[in-house]
Amino acid sequence: MSQRRFKLGFLTHAFGRDPKQTYRDLIEQFEVAEALGFDGGWIAQHHLSGGFGQASSPLVLLAAVAARTQRIELGTGVIVLPLEDSLRLAEDAAVLDEISGGRVQLGLGSGGANLAVFDAFGQDPEQRNALFRDGLNRLRQALSGAPLANAASLQPPAAELDRRLWHSHGTPEGAVDAARQGNGLLLGTATHDPLTVQKPLADAYLAAWNHSDARPRIGVVRAVFPARDRATAQAELAPDIELHVPRLIREGIIDEATTLEQHLRLLNVHHGHPDEVIASLRSDPSLLPYADYFIPLVQSESSTQEQILRRLETIAREIAPALGWQPRQRGADTPVGTTQPGVAVG
Numbered sequence: 001m002s003q004r005r006f007k008l009g010f011l012t013h014a015f016g017r018d019p020k021q022t023y024r025d026l027i028e029q030f031e032v033a034e035a036l037g038f039d040g041g042w043i044a045q046h047h048l049s050g051g052f053g054q055a056s057s058p059l060v061l062l063a064a065v066a067a068r069t070q071r072i073e074l075g076t077g078v079i080v081l082p083l084e085d086s087l088r089l090a091e092d093a094a095v096l097d098e099i100s101g102g103r104v105q106l107g108l109g110s111g112g113a114n115l116a117v118f119d120a121f122g123q124d125p126e127q128r129n130a131l132f133r134d135g136l137n138r139l140r141q142a143l144s145g146a147p148l149a150n151a152a153s154l155q156p157p158a159a160e161l162d163r164r165l166w167h168s169h170g171t172p173e174g175a176v177d178a179a180r181q182g183n184g185l186l187l188g189t190a191t192h193d194p195l196t197v198q199k200p201l202a203d204a205y206l207a208a209w210n211h212s213d214a215r216p217r218i219g220v221v222r223a224v225f226p227a228r229d230r231a232t233a234q235a236e237l238a239p240d241i242e243l244h245v246p247r248l249i250r251e252g253i254i255d256e257a258t259t260l261e262q263h264l265r266l267l268n269v270h271h272g273h274p275d276e277v278i279a280s281l282r283s284d285p286s287l288l289p290y291a292d293y294f295i296p297l298v299q300s301e302s303s304t305q306e307q308i309l310r311r312l313e314t315i316a317r318e319i320a321p322a323l324g325w326q327p328r329q330r331g332a333d334t335p336v337g338t339t340q341p342g343v344a345v346g
Contacts, residue, residue, distance in 0.1 A: 004288060008320045009040035009295040010312060011077050011221050014055035015303070022054045023061060025305045030065045030072055032309050036316035037327020040073030040105060041065070042221075042295055045080055047117045052301075059092045066100035071328075074100055077186060077221065077295065078109035078168045081139070082131035083121045090142035094158035104161055107186050107219075108136065109168035136181075140165070166219060172204035179208035184217035187286065189297060192253050192266050194286035202290040219293035220286065223269040225300070226314040230272035234260055236307060237271065240300035274318040281323060288323060 010033055016022030030041045043061055046053030055061055062074040074096065079089065097104040110132040111118070111125070118125040142154045143162040166184035169175050178185045185205045187198045202218055209216040227233035238260055244267060245257050253266055264271060270280040281287055287294070298311040316327065 004291070004324060006288075006291045006323075006325060007039035007073075007293045008037075008316070008325050009042055009073070009075060009219070009293055010038060010315075011042045011044060011295050011297045012055075012299055013044045013046065013053040013297075014061070015052070015299055015301050016054055019054045023064070025308075026055075026061060027065055027068055028305070029308060029312065030069055033312055033316075034069050034072040036313060038072060038312070038316060039328060040075050040293070040295075042075035042077035042105070042107065044077050047080065047083065047114055048120060059089075059096050062104070063096055063099065066096065066103065070101075072103070073105050074103045075105035075166075075295075076107045077219075078107040078166070080111040080114050081108045081135045082111050082123055082128045083114070083118070084135065086135040086138035087142050087148070090139050090154055090158070093161060094143070094154055094156050097158055097161050098156045102160060105164050105166065105184075106161060107166040107168060107184075108132075108139075109186075112170060140181075163214070166217070169201065172200055175201040175205040176208040179205045179216065180210075182211045182214055184219060184293075186219045186221070187290075188221050189223050189268055191248075191268060194268060194284055198286040202286060206290075215292075217292045218290045219295055220291040221295045221297055222281065222284065222287060223267065223271075224277060224281070224296035224298060224311070224315060224319070225269060225271040226274050226277045226311055226319060227272065230276060233271035234264070236303070237264065237269065237300055239302055241267065241269075243301060274314055277319055278322045281319070294320065294323070294325070 012026055012029060014022050014026055033041055043055050043058040044053060045055055045058050047056055058076045058079065065074060093104055093106055110128045115125040118128070123131060140162055142148060143158050145153050145157055145159050147153055166186045167174065167178035168186040168188065169178060175185055185201065187201060205218065206216055225233050225237055227236060241260060241263050245263060248263070248266055249256065270277050296315055298315070299308050
């Protein structure tokens, strides 16, 4: 029985207290991932985060990555579109796409996890969905090459980048909108229950897809923390998992703190020996049946660079191949920047 073809990426929140070292480490992560055959790397945007995430300008960081890599795709997971000037974003993304040889995958969101900073940008968080829709329309108009003010158009031209847009949505209505526009759908780590939280989004997206000239694209992010054994993985994660317990209580998922094992389950963290991780990922109802792009998250708040690189290697060499992925052969398959999934086993 053939397995679903998918690309392999990784997501980073650029955690770290020292921005200079965090950026150096992030560039190295992309270099190592490219050498391991990863198809892409994705950077999450964090505004005014006070150290939680250091990537307030992911396109700038990805420009530095582009200068040190040749093949790996450069994704944003995601840019908070309501806090951006869409035309300026189109210009920056177009320049990055040009200098990288068409490697940009532009993920966009409405900012549900960033509501506290909307006031600092002079925006009303209650209007974030309307701001997202308006911003997306303006962004796509610019990328399409349509005439703008005084008959001018985007420079450099970036019509192909319009085929590499992704939305992050938390409602079936948002997923349907992404499908109708021909864009990809990004599904996050799915705290608590991917079956009820994400499967309806993926199903709604696929049901609404009606573009005969393109294939639907679903990217699925999962927290993946392989280690020598389950106890080692939990020891590495324990200090950071405690930081998320207040959110689980605030969202009504739990009434009070419980065991580390239970917290990891509720946060949908796939961890342990590689064989355990493989089995856990295979049982995830919203991952392999849907993923065109599997995007593991391998860094928690206090992860060391050594741990991150070790996890990337384990995923590329042991975990992803067991799920149906093979590293792309240079010059032997899909041109860089297209939306076609990578090679997989039959």
